[in-house]
Amino acid sequence: MVGVTDRVDSLDPVATYSSGAWDLYSNIYQGLLTISTGSEEPVPDAAESCEFTDNAYQVYRCTLREGLKFTSGRDVTPEDVVFSVERFHVMADRQQADSEDDSIADEDKFRVSGPIQLVRGVDAVRTDGMDVIFELSEPDVTFPFKIAGGVGSILDREEYAEDEPTEVAVGSGPYRMTDFSDYDEESETAGQAVLEPNPDYKGALKISDYPVTVKFYGTSADLEEAWRSGDIDVNGGKMEPEDIQRIDRNDLDIRYSETTGLSIRALVSTMDSGSPLADKELRKLAAMLIDRDAIARDVRLHTVEPAYSLIPVGVTGHGTPYYDLYSQESIDDAIDDVMASGTSLPVRITLGYAASVNEPEAELVVQQLEAEGVFDVTLVEGETPGSLPGAMARKELDAYLIGWRPDFTDPDTYTDALLSSDSALAHGLESEEMAELMQQTRSELDRGNSGELFRDIQMLAAEEAVVVPIWQDRTFVIADRAITGLQHLRDAGGQFRLWELERF
Secondary structure (H helix, E strand, O other): OEEEOOOOOOOOOOOOOOHHHHHHHHHHOOOOEEEOOOOOOEEEOOEEEEEEOOOOOOEEEEEEOOOOEOOOOOEOOHHHHHHHHHHHHHHHHHHHHHHOOOOOOHHHOOOOOOOHHHOOOEEEEEEEOOEEEEEEOOOOOOHHHHHOOHHHOOOOOOOOOOOOOOOOOOOOOOEEEEEEEOOEOOOOEOEEEEEEEOOOOOOOOOOOOOOEEEEEOOOHHHHHHHHHOOOOOEEOOOOOHHHHHHOOOOOOOEEEEEEEEEEEEEEEEOOOOOOHHHOHHHHHHHHHHOOHHHHHHHHOOOOEEEOOOOOOOOOOOOOOHHHHHHOOOOHHHHHHHHHHOOOOOOEEEEEEEEOHHHHHHHHHHHHHHHOOOOEEEEEEEEOOOOHHHHHHHOOOOOEEEEEEOOOOOOOHHHHHHHHOOOOOOOOOOOOHHHHHHHHHHOOOOOHHHHHHHHHHHHHHHHHHOOEEEEEEEEEEEEEEOOEEOHHHOEOOOOOEOHHHOEEO
16 A cells, blocks of 8 residues: 555546656556666667667657557557557647637636647657657657656557547556545545556566555645554655654664655746736746745755756756856845836735645745735645646636656756746746757757756746746655565656565
């Protein structure tokens, strides 16, 4: 029994980018590629082999394994792979058409929050026998990494609608889901996903001998109570900083794992013209007012590190642009400049957050933003982290706080995914200069040589202050002594490796 605090707002990879949902995707769906344990490089999973077949890195060809089966009983075919990729584009086109149709009320417009930007560069995908050929609009050496994650989940085309999210879980991954319920807000009842080893799985991952039940708790306090009462064997959720500090690392009855994480917390603001934060000077002022050290010290109790870079420590392109740009500026001078432009203070904004574990942090951010009399902040709790971008797109929020877990261990997942005009964050930022630099990085096969380009991108991002980093995490997991494999449960690329857990 594994306890977590993440929420699963959809079982369909096209519908959400939330970390809780993607944790399940790692286990129930299979992609052409995966990231094997202890590695940062994609390896074939549903595919026998994959490779770029041109020197421009625009044609990527994979040969599907023979004998793969969905949990529905159907054979996995190349046509299922094509369907799974194309439906991202179908729904993105539908969303775009609705957004431009003034006859449709905002609340009735079709919206999905899935990671379309990860496959937007696919101009065409076709089959050739057991081969699947991806034709990319531009060079992209990161494409294998992208389809090794949740966006590459292969779906049974007879079970999923092409133009609507579908709440079933039919995959060919290492587990089959036999029961699912999300956390019930009204009754405060924990949800669960019951997973059994999939005997038909064929791929790069090991087949577990153990069924797993993942329990979804509404709060960190509920998670802690479940751990202390013995209801769960593994505490793999977001623990309160106080609970982390109380862990006795020398307790012989538990196993403990702590690793440097690659997730970040960020403040995301809208560029919508109807919001006060469409004014860049106000966004920059908000970035200056956030005291990262106070958040890491007073709320997170040193279980996180202050972050001045969207790209975390340990990843190519890491720097400190948000410190370099703002540390030397005077807040008083910035306030004077804003007032001189005719802006009346305080400026009223609505700030969103999700999950009770984040509430103390959100409240401190409100205090920081209001301290100098610049902002008057209304704090709103979202149902799930994945609901926040949609709320901002509907103009219900001016900004929100959200965690970002990487899709893969490459700096592109902190730049293109966060800063592109069609980012799932729904901020509306458009920058041709950043887009051109990001494309240049995707033509660089030796990723170590792209560091300076990524630092340039981040400096431009810091000047826009649409996505502002606050902290970089550390990952803590504790378990009953009988459970092994904790150090592999969560990897740097964001996969949730339930198959690595064993009992002895």
